[in-house]
Amino acid sequence: xxxxxxxxxxxTMVDPAVFEEMKPxxxxxxxxxxxxxxxxxKVGFALKKARKQVQDxxxxxxxxxxxxxxxxxxxxxxxxxxxxxxxxxxxxxxTTVVEHPAVLTLCEHLETEGYTVHWLEVDSKGRLDxxxxxxxxxxxxxxxxxxxxxxESGTLFPVEEMAQMAAEAGxxxxxxxxxxxxxxxxxxxxSAISMLSLSGHKLHAPKGIGVLYLRRxxxxxxxxRGGHQERGRRAGTENAAAIVxxxxxxxxxxxxxxxxxxxxxxxxxxxxEGLLAAIPHCFPTGDPDNRLPNTASIAFEYIxxxxxxxxxxxxxxxxxxxxxxxxxxxEPSHVMRAMGIPYTAAHGTVRFSFSRYNTMEEVERVIEEVxxxxxxxxxxxxYWGEDGPVENPGEAxxxxxx
Amino acid sequence: MWDYxxxxxxHFYDPKNAGAVEGANGVGDxxxxxxxxxxxxxxxxxxxxxxxxxxxxxxxxxxSAIASSSALTEMIKGMTLDDALKISNQDIAxxxxxxxxxxxxxSVMGREALQAAVANYxxxxxxxxxxxxxxxxxxxAIDEVMIEDxxxxxxxxxxxxxxxYTKAGGGCSSCHEGIENILTRVLAENGETFVAGGAAVPxxxxxxxxxxxxxKMGTLARIRKIEAVLDSIRPAxxxxxxxxxxxxVDEKSIYVNLTGACTxxxxxxxxxxxxxxRLIEELxxxxxxxxxxKESLVSMGA
Ligand SMILES: Cc1ncc(COP(=O)(O)O)c(C=O)c1O
Numbered sequence: 001x002x003x004x005x006x007x008x009x010x011x012t013m014v015d016p017a018v019f020e021e022m023k024p025x026x027x028x029x030x031x032x033x034x035x036x037x038x039x040x041x042k043v044g045f046a047l048k049k050a051r052k053q054v055q056d057x058x059x060x061x062x063x064x065x066x067x068x069x070x071x072x073x074x075x076x077x078x079x080x081x082x083x084x085x086x087x088x089x090x091x092x093x094x095t096t097v098v099e100h101p102a103v104l105t106l107c108e109h110l111e112t113e114g115y116t117v118h119w120l121e122v123d124s125k126g127r128l129d130x131x132x133x134x135x136x137x138x139x140x141x142x143x144x145x146x147x148x149x150x151x152e153s154g155t156l157f158p159v160e161e162m163a164q165m166a167a168e169a170g171x172x173x174x175x176x177x178x179x180x181x182x183x184x185x186x187x188x189x190x191s192a193i194s195m196l197s198l199s200g201h202k203l204h205a206p207k208g209i210g211v212l213y214l215r216r217x218x219x220x221x222x223x224x225r226g227g228h229q230e231r232g233r234r235a236g237t238e239n240a241a242a243i244v245x246x247x248x249x250x251x252x253x254x255x256x257x258x259x260x261x262x263x264x265x266x267x268x269x270x271x272x273e274g275l276l277a278a279i280p281h282c283f284p285t286g287d288p289d290n291r292l293p294n295t296a297s298i299a300f301e302y303i304x305x306x307x308x309x310x311x312x313x314x315x316x317x318x319x320x321x322x323x324x325x326x327x328x329x330x331e332p333s334h335v336m337r338a339m340g341i342p343y344t345a346a347h348g349t350v351r352f353s354f355s356r357y358n359t360m361e362e363v364e365r366v367i368e369e370v371x372x373x374x375x376x377x378x379x380x381x382x383y384w385g386e387d388g389p390v391e392n393p394g395e396a397x398x399x400x401x402x
Numbered sequence: 403m404w405d406y407x408x409x410x411x412x413h414f415y416d417p418k419n420a421g422a423v424e425g426a427n428g429v430g431d432x433x434x435x436x437x438x439x440x441x442x443x444x445x446x447x448x449x450x451x452x453x454x455x456x457x458x459x460x461x462x463x464x465x466s467a468i469a470s471s472s473a474l475t476e477m478i479k480g481m482t483l484d485d486a487l488k489i490s491n492q493d494i495a496x497x498x499x500x501x502x503x504x505x506x507x508x509s510v511m512g513r514e515a516l517q518a519a520v521a522n523y524x525x526x527x528x529x530x531x532x533x534x535x536x537x538x539x540x541x542x543a544i545d546e547v548m549i550e551d552x553x554x555x556x557x558x559x560x561x562x563x564x565x566x567y568t569k570a571g572g573g574c575s576s577c578h579e580g581i582e583n584i585l586t587r588v589l590a591e592n593g594e595t596f597v598a599g600g601a602a603v604p605x606x607x608x609x610x611x612x613x614x615x616x617x618k619m620g621t622l623a624r625i626r627k628i629e630a631v632l633d634s635i636r637p638a639x640x641x642x643x644x645x646x647x648x649x650x651v652d653e654k655s656i657y658v659n660l661t662g663a664c665t666x667x668x669x670x671x672x673x674x675x676x677x678x679x680r681l682i683e684e685l686x687x688x689x690x691x692x693x694x695x696k697e698s699l700v701s702m703g704a
Binding site: 302303304305306307310311314332343344347379380381382383397398399400 | 414415417420421431432433434435436438439440441442459460461462463464465467468518528530
């Protein structure tokens with residue numbers, strides 16, 4: 001039996017058709033797109049086509065609004081730092097406590113440099129308080145940065161509405177849409193979003209290629225200065241093969257959008273339903289009614305996530321966890337903590353994330369394997385009795401901090 | 403994913419002595435649920451001989467926490483309490499053919515559960531004297547508390563000094579910003595401000611050796627001086643259950659044997675760095691402290 005990959009929010013397989021498109025750009029069409037000769041010229045045309053493919057997936061009005069970068073993280077940094085540089089009189093940022101580290105860590109760092117960061121909190125289902133958000137918008141705010149979809153729970157934020165509110169207040173709005181692009185329909189020309197980040201490797205393009213969408217007319221300062229590539233907005237010779245691959249991947253994502261929101265969603269729903277039915281004391285995290293079609297994040301109480309992942313891996317199932325131990329940090333996922341999930345459950349969250357390459361047979365196999373793994377670890381847990389949690393788990397086992 | 407040894411995997415996939423021991427007369431609960439690792443160790447001790455007849459564990463935690471718990475119970479069964487208490491966290495890690503630096507705390511938890519269970523058996527109250535901070539330097543497994551304490555104890559002011567005393571920051575440089583933040587915080591306690599700067603580029607070993615040229619000491623005087631420095635450090639080591647012994651001295655190298663608790667990787671790194679720094683200061687020349695005897699330590703000296 002082959003292994004089952006359910007960690008598509010971490011990264012995806014490069015689609016074989018994408019790989020095919022990329023191949024000529026290594027040993028044959030290797031020219032520099034800026035060059036005048038034939039070697040470079042053809043590459044220039046290929047980039048133009050790719051830019052159009054990205055534009056179409058995003059529903060952007062102009063292809064010049066697409067800036068190729070090296071990854072999602074670079075796009076996020078470029079967007080936020082650009083807004084600060086271009087509007088030096090504005091010293092405030094609005095973001096959320098559940099952002100990906102690409103935004104979170106940058107904003108924490110900016111706090112140490114004297115910027116004021118307003119951290120929007122979330123409720124137990126990972127939802128934002130829009131009234132609170134509205135009250136923070138002012139002409140002191142340089143940029144709002146709110147993710148479109150959360151990478152851990154899959155929860156979607158109402159970014160289109162929030163962008164509109166920001167626009168009304170005259171504030172730039174950036175969204176980290178790394179998890180959303182290719183999974184939910186996006187139409188930027190009908191939105192008020194100023195900037196958007198995406199990352200190729202989350203939608204079956206290779207790693208190390210990203211895009212910053214920059215709405216026409218939005219004030220901008222480049223992060224990397226140098227050559228005139230990307231109209232001087234991102235210097236550095238283009239990663240031509242990866243850009244071509246990303247273009248193809250965007251085209252394919254658009255073709256599969258319906259599949260993603262029907263078939264892929266059905267697999268995700270079946271997995272969640274099967275696991276909840278078979279395993280006591282587990283629950284989905286985030287907002288199950290408003291989330292990515294491919295993501296199920298399930299908290300298995302009284303056990304720890306890394307241990308679950310290792311046992312899953314042993315039977316050929318790949319998933320990921322928000323436990324502290326998987327990342328080597330001392331705290332469980334900031335996303336789970338922000339939603340107020342107790343430690344005994346937060347450490348035991350497992351994220352299953354699908355792609356169009358998964359199958360229903362795989363789902364059934366996972367539903368068969370997981371209950372035994374959870375039971376095995378619960379047998380080892382000091383919080384678990386004969387066939388259920390011990391009474392008053394918090395009191396029955398209250399270890400001394402070590 | 404972590405680079406776990408076969409032994410760790412073995413004890414995780416197929417743990418020994420899982421569950422509470424029937425008729426246990428010593429129980430130790432340690433760990434922290436917020437950190438995601440907690441362990442209950444139950445012991446059945448024969449009262450006359452104080453031999454551990456049986457040991458069992460219940461662990462909430464990751465792969466290495468479960469493996470460390472399993473290893474611990476295997477190690478202590480059949481031992482007397484006094485012998486069992488001599489087991490260090492490094493012994494547990496060694497039994498498992500090593501643990502990744504981020505996971506060494508799992509072995510610490512094992513040792514502390516044992517201390518807690520023995521205290522419980524003896525009717526004593528076990529006090530946790532161990533404080534663990536967030537891991538700062540991943541290359542040498544040095545945590546925040548260790549760095550803070552060392553800065554305070556030695557009045558350090560630069561990242562370079564922190565590296566010399568603790569080894570933290572001596573590897574990949576990724577934690578330099580973190581160390582600067584700690585320095586800023588700790589120095590602020592005394593109203594001092596941390597100034598970054600100083601040498602941004604590490605001096606090559608030869609330049610570092612250019613200590614003030616003092617009149618050359620005779621061999622005997624030099625060795626006496628070295629002994630005196632080691633003597634002054636010794637009480638601190640012994641307080642932690644360790645010791646240091648001078649083995650040999652040649653031109654630039656001073657060979658020592660570290661024993662006891664200081665041989666744990668984290669402590670050894672700090673101890674060696676600290677001893678070397680003191681010797682350089684006292685002798686007024688560059689010397690290298692080279693650990694000998696225990697094989698694992700020789701490679702660390704470089
Ligand atoms: C929401 C989100 N933002 C940003 C990133 C970073 O993207 P990249 O790995 O391309 O830098 C990720 C990837 O994990 C993500 O999930």
